[in-house]
Amino acid sequence: MTTNISDLLRVEGLTQTFKSGTGIVKAVDNISFSVYEGETFGLVGESGCGKSTTGRTIIQLYKPAAGSIFFDGVNLSGLRGKKNWLQFRRDVQMIYQDPYASLNPRNKIKDILGEGIDVHKLAKGAKNRNRQVAELLETVGLNPDHANRYPHELSGGQRQRVGIARALSVQPRLIICDEPISALDVSIQAQIVNLLKKLQQEKRLTLLFIAHDLSMVKYISDRIAVMYRGKIVELGDARKIYHSPLHPYTESLLSCIPYPDPDLEKNRRRIIYHHHEEASGSLHQIFPDHYVYCRPSDVAFYQQKGASKEAGGLDLVSITPTNTGILEGVVE
Numbered sequence: 001m002t003t004n005i006s007d008l009l010r011v012e013g014l015t016q017t018f019k020s021g022t023g024i025v026k027a028v029d030n031i032s033f034s035v036y037e038g039e040t041f042g043l044v045g046e047s048g049c050g051k052s053t054t055g056r057t058i059i060q061l062y063k064p065a066a067g068s069i070f071f072d073g074v075n076l077s078g079l080r081g082k083k084n085w086l087q088f089r090r091d092v093q094m095i096y097q098d099p100y101a102s103l104n105p106r107n108k109i110k111d112i113l114g115e116g117i118d119v120h121k122l123a124k125g126a127k128n129r130n131r132q133v134a135e136l137l138e139t140v141g142l143n144p145d146h147a148n149r150y151p152h153e154l155s156g157g158q159r160q161r162v163g164i165a166r167a168l169s170v171q172p173r174l175i176i177c178d179e180p181i182s183a184l185d186v187s188i189q190a191q192i193v194n195l196l197k198k199l200q201q202e203k204r205l206t207l208l209f210i211a212h213d214l215s216m217v218k219y220i221s222d223r224i225a226v227m228y229r230g231k232i233v234e235l236g237d238a239r240k241i242y243h244s245p246l247h248p249y250t251e252s253l254l255s256c257i258p259y260p261d262p263d264l265e266k267n268r269r270r271i272i273y274h275h276h277e278e279a280s281g282s283l284h285q286i287f288p289d290h291y292v293y294c295r296p297s298d299v300a301f302y303q304q305k306g307a308s309k310e311a312g313g314l315d316l317v318s319i320t321p322t323n324t325g326i327l328e329g330v331v332e
């Protein structure tokens with residue numbers, strides 16, 4: 001097996017099994033894919049299809065039952081020596097689903113963020129370490145004062161920002177985001193996805209983004225692999241998969257999302273947004289170029305960034321709130 005020069009990660013014939021009371025569970029069944037340097041690769045599928053197991057096997061929490069994982073062209077099964085493993089542990093970071101469970105409650109934020117900096121000897125002295133911590137907090141939209149707080153003193157969204165800062169603290173080459181927003185309140189899910197997207201673009205990060213929501217995965221990913229019962233059933237360009245899925249399972253993942261009149265398809269906008277009281281009567285940035293002006297009813301104004309009302313940029317949108325936080329909007 002050879003890896004392509006632009007493959008930062010190559011998974012080849014990966015299989016993972018677990019023993020259960022009733023026998024052996026094949027959580028991941030002979031999957032292969034590459035993640036190219038500088039891209040966001042989405043891994044999507046319903047709960048239990050094997051997404052998290054794939055991520056955990058890549059970071060070597062589990063030894064693969066079969067198959068190979070190549071990182072930067074090196075087969076991990078042949079990686080030897082403490083120094084090389086330490087480098088791998090620095091290069092590949094993970095952001096977890098539950099930001100509270102993944103942060104040590106006894107440590108202050110500055111110690112959580114400083115841990116990787118210390119292990120990999122990335123700071124010259126305490127002053128430099130503190131400066132790096134402050135910069136990391138600012139990078140993820142937190143205040144440097146948060147350094148002296150404990151995880152329980154932060155909101156869920158702030159804790160996930162700390163999780164992102166911790167991953168960034170060691171300047172990794174690949175970040176595996178394992179359902180990074182599904183434990184969060186829907187009102188802040190879009191903020192965290194936007195932050196990840198912004199960081200990916202600014203820092204040219206390589207992301208493996210694991211989630212069950214295809215519209216969210218499509219929003220952030222360049223390419224997508226769709227998993228079903230441990231196998232990859234479809235893989236390709238994110239827009240192509242979203243707009244013309246080839247596999248019936250992908251279609252069924254999409255069909256979970258309610259559509260308005262198909263004749264209005266060309267005007268349809270999908271807005272990930274939480275309709276809550278404080279939002280009433282104010283303009284909210286949803287994604288970098290999407291704004292929604294909300295009123296307490298199921299009516300909102302949709303505006304493309306930079307477009308004035310006079311220029312026809314402000315359109316009346318009828319929206320259908322769903323309990324997933326996705327509002328389907330039709331520009332009238």
Ligand SMILES: Nc1ncnc2c1ncn2[C@@H]1O[C@H](COP(=O)(O)OP(=O)(O)OP(=O)(O)O)[C@@H](O)[C@H]1O
Pocket residue numbers: 018019020025026027045046047048049050051052053054179212
């Ligand atoms: N440590 C484990 N021991 C036994 N079975 C496991 C273990 N981890 C996962 N499984 C099983 O492997 C299958 C795949 O689980 P996995 O968590 O990878 O799926 P997933 O797609 O990430 O779902 P979710 O989003 O709900 O975590 C499931 O049947 C699960 O019960």
